[in-house]
Amino acid sequence: MAGIIEWIDNEVKTNDVVVFMKGTPDFPQCGFSGQVVQILNYLGVPYKGVNVLSSDELRSGIKEYGGWPTIPQVYVKGEFVGGCDILREMFQAGELQDFMGDKGIALNAPATAS
DSSP states (O other): OOOHHHHHHHHHHHHSSSEEEEEEEEEEHHHHHHHHHHHHHHHTTTEEEEEEEOHHHHHHHHHHHHHHOSSOEEETTTTTEEOOOHHHHHHHHTTHHHHHHHHOOOOOOOOOOO
16 A cells, blocks of 8 residues: 555645546546536646546545545645535635635636626
8 A cells, every 4th residue: 555655645746736536537437526627627727637446546545645535635736625525615615716826826717807
């Protein structure tokens, strides 16, 4: 298990935004992963999707790494942000956009009138 934890740690630390999800950003394989992809795509957040269905070791390893029992898991600049519910709540409250900005993540979403 140590090898997969090191691999996960490297992914989290070398990518600004990483989503450990079921499926891929182009083909999410669960509703929760799909919602996270929709939110990040809507905001224009550049991110890397990691398919936990590709390996049982990865699927159990990410749960151990994050200390979080469910998938998807979102990491920004090496910090665990949360899963689908947390991301959706932050998005709906307008906090996710501010959080990404505070972390230096450029959003490429189309501008909307405020």
